[in-house]
Amino acid sequence: MSVITLREALRAAIDEEMARDDSVLLLGEEVGQYNGAYKVSQGLLEKYGPERVIDTPISEEGFTGIGIGAAMAGLRPIVEWMTLNFSLQALDQIFSNASKMRYMSGGQFSVPIVFRGPNGPAEYLGSQHSQALQSIYAHVPGLKVVAPSTPADAKGLLKASIRDDNPVVFLEAELMYSWKGEVPEGELVIPLGTADVKRPGKDVTLIGFSKPLRMVLEAAEALAAQGIDAEVVDLRSIRPLDEAAIYESVRKTNRCVVVDEAWPFASVGSHVAWLVSRNCFDDLDAAVEFVSAEDVPMPYNHGLELAAQVSVDKIVDAVKRVLYA
Amino acid sequence: MAGTKGARASAPAVSDNGAAGGVRGGDAGFQIELLRKMLLIRRFEERAAQMYGLKKIGGFCHLYIGQEAVAVGAIAAIDLAKDYVVAAYRDHGYALACGMEPRLLMAELFGKATGVSRGKGGSMHFFDAGRHMYGGNGIVGAQIPVATGVAMKIRYRRDGGVVLCWFGDGAIHQGSFHESLNMAKIWNLPIVYICENNHYGMGTDFRRVSSVTDFAVMGSSYGIPGSQVNGMDVLEVYREVLAAAERARSESTPIFLEVLTYRYRGHSMSDPAKYRTPEELESYKKQDPILIQRSRMTESGAFSDADFTALDAEFKAVCDDAVRFAEESPEPDPAALYQDVYA
Numbered sequence: 001m002s003v004i005t006l007r008e009a010l011r012a013a014i015d016e017e018m019a020r021d022d023s024v025l026l027l028g029e030e031v032g033q034y035n036g037a038y039k040v041s042q043g044l045l046e047k048y049g050p051e052r053v054i055d056t057p058i059s060e061e062g063f064t065g066i067g068i069g070a071a072m073a074g075l076r077p078i079v080e081w082m083t084l085n086f087s088l089q090a091l092d093q094i095f096s097n098a099s100k101m102r103y104m105s106g107g108q109f110s111v112p113i114v115f116r117g118p119n120g121p122a123e124y125l126g127s128q129h130s131q132a133l134q135s136i137y138a139h140v141p142g143l144k145v146v147a148p149s150t151p152a153d154a155k156g157l158l159k160a161s162i163r164d165d166n167p168v169v170f171l172e173a174e175l176m177y178s179w180k181g182e183v184p185e186g187e188l189v190i191p192l193g194t195a196d197v198k199r200p201g202k203d204v205t206l207i208g209f210s211k212p213l214r215m216v217l218e219a220a221e222a223l224a225a226q227g228i229d230a231e232v233v234d235l236r237s238i239r240p241l242d243e244a245a246i247y248e249s250v251r252k253t254n255r256c257v258v259v260d261e262a263w264p265f266a267s268v269g270s271h272v273a274w275l276v277s278r279n280c281f282d283d284l285d286a287a288v289e290f291v292s293a294e295d296v297p298m299p300y301n302h303g304l305e306l307a308a309q310v311s312v313d314k315i316v317d318a319v320k321r322v323l324y325a
Numbered sequence: 326m327a328g329t330k331g332a333r334a335s336a337p338a339v340s341d342n343g344a345a346g347g348v349r350g351g352d353a354g355f356q357i358e359l360l361r362k363m364l365l366i367r368r369f370e371e372r373a374a375q376m377y378g379l380k381k382i383g384g385f386c387h388l389y390i391g392q393e394a395v396a397v398g399a400i401a402a403i404d405l406a407k408d409y410v411v412a413a414y415r416d417h418g419y420a421l422a423c424g425m426e427p428r429l430l431m432a433e434l435f436g437k438a439t440g441v442s443r444g445k446g447g448s449m450h451f452f453d454a455g456r457h458m459y460g461g462n463g464i465v466g467a468q469i470p471v472a473t474g475v476a477m478k479i480r481y482r483r484d485g486g487v488v489l490c491w492f493g494d495g496a497i498h499q500g501s502f503h504e505s506l507n508m509a510k511i512w513n514l515p516i517v518y519i520c521e522n523n524h525y526g527m528g529t530d531f532r533r534v535s536s537v538t539d540f541a542v543m544g545s546s547y548g549i550p551g552s553q554v555n556g557m558d559v560l561e562v563y564r565e566v567l568a569a570a571e572r573a574r575s576e577s578t579p580i581f582l583e584v585l586t587y588r589y590r591g592h593s594m595s596d597p598a599k600y601r602t603p604e605e606l607e608s609y610k611k612q613d614p615i616l617i618q619r620s621r622m623t624e625s626g627a628f629s630d631a632d633f634t635a636l637d638a639e640f641k642a643v644c645d646d647a648v649r650f651a652e653e654s655p656e657p658d659p660a661a662l663y664q665d666v667y668a
Binding site for chain 1: 409411440441442443444445446450452453454459460461462463464467468469470471472473474475476477478479481482500501504505507508511512664665666667668
């Protein structure tokens with residue numbers, strides 16, 4: 001076991017998979033000579049050369065589609081988007097090509113590709129650079145969507161994503177790259193579609209994923225100080241979704257708060273809350289609560305941008321509501 | 326444009342000197358095969374139109390009638406064991422030119438389980454992985470980056486292939502075209518971009534929406550040579566694509582071709598094509614690609630009117646068989662709904 005940053009965990013996953021399989025390539029803006037906009041790919045150009053670590057022009061639609069074509073023809077590209085905000089330029093390629101190629105060809109083609117990069121707000125970046133876009137990708141059948149919250153999960157899930165024969169949208173976060181955590185030595189591959197109970201508890205189930213999970217755990221600690229024992233379920237993978245793990249927890253605690261840093265309307269969080277409401281109806285002692293971003297574009301002002309986001313206080317308040325406390 | 330002129334002069338297999346049995350442009354057997362493929366496409370498309378009228382086929386159905394020389398001439402110039410075809414949604418012609426079976430294509434149009442895409446693709450989504458036919462792609466211009474990615478794989482693996490990437494005059498103004506050409510050039514990818522200019526992006530004359538109407542120059546701002554090809558003459562298409570493909574392959578570089586052609590029918594079955602004059606349509610029908618090639622073969626003495634009649638009868642039977650096969654094929658099993666969403 002060693003303690004490394006989430007950035008280093010991602011790099012180790014890419015490095016190990018590139019060493020293992022010469023069909024794995026990395027392409028995107030600044031991934032090579034610049035060593036990655038967020039230094040995830042540091043050192044990989046030197047190790048694997050420019051045919052496998054490929055600097056692209058600022059052409060998201062183009063290089064995303066190029067990755068898809070290369071995947072159809074037998075390679076396993078990792079496409080790095082500098083941020084998910086820029087992936088909107090490439091949305092047609094992901095929706096119309098990557099997600100549908102297998103289905104509309106009657107199963108003749110697979111598209112083994114990973115699209116990855118930081119998602120969601122960081123700090124002071126304003127409305128166009130602070131979007132949490134998981135709802136958009138989770139909406140599309142044919143895509144898998146993965147969103148780890150710890151370095152160990154990031155490494156194991158990214159390795160599984162690279163080996164997966166489907167297109168995977170892998171969500172990271174700028175503020176998470178420097179987070180540290182224990183990562184087991186040796187081979188670590190975590191199957192997609194397995195949630196993880198990050199904190200066991202009996203009074204209420206808190207469901208989250210990606211960056212807000214740290215706030216969820218902080219909220220659980222704050223609640224523990226008040227005598228409330230919260231269980232924290234980290235989804236880790238949004239598609240496929242580990243519904244069984246969600247229901248098992250809610251059927252034990254009978255109360256549920258879902259946390260998602262995206263906008264609330266038609267979101268992953270609202271969908272999970274609906275699933276729990278429908279499938280655990282007889283087990284619930286209170287209506288499911290949902291903590292999301294406020295339904296506004298992200299403001300620049302720091303006080304306002306914090307107010308727009310999920311917070312520990314908002315999660316604690318939601319728990320109090322489901323406990324009628 | 327200078328483009329591929331030099332390479333064209335050295336193209337193998339055909340020549341203009343009539344050396345092969347008095348047939349201008351190559352051996353008679355090869356040229357008859359080009360004629361056969363064009364006629365098969367023409368008859369298949371006419372039958373598809375008929376079946377659409379009978380409501381056996383639904384949705385969008387874009388016919389290739391008038392443009393047959395482009396797919397046939399170009400695909401005759403490559404080796405599908407190592408080369409690739411990536412096309413747009415008017416894809417029946419490329420599929421047949423690649424050797425895909427009329428039965429399986431008609432069954433796909435009928436939405437049957439035996440269709441080449443198991444009834445889940447339809448007219449716009451013919452695929453054949455084994456023949457390196459990568460669609461059948463429905464979003465205008467979105468296949469251009471995909472084709473460029475296939476060329477990236479060829480370059481990475483050094484496996485000696487080349488990609489023919491097809492799109493229409495409507496797609497050339499999409500960002501995907503411009504982004505792809507830039508990357509293909511900086512990464513030295515072996516790909517021939519073929520703009521199949523049939524003069525109308527749906528109902529819009531390309532000249533109304535293009536700052537430059539000589540599309541042969543469209544690759545030049547990316548350092549990619551381009552030239553213009555008469556798409557009504559299957560032999561010219563063959564020669565030009567052969568030269569372009571060999572150059573793309575041997576130099577590992579992108580090439581751009583504008584192939585001028587014309588579709589006789591509307592954009593799709595629902596389009597009455599009122600945006601053009603009957604005189605314009607007639608002028609193109611006088612240079613019909615099948616007519617040109619048939620006359621060339623007849624004049625050479627290698628092909629008689631009786632041969633043509635026999636060929637026509639043969640393809641009528643092929644289309645009858647394809648329709649019968651499609652009619653008799655089963656609907657997809659309801660369980661197919663959830664199959665192949667994921668690998």
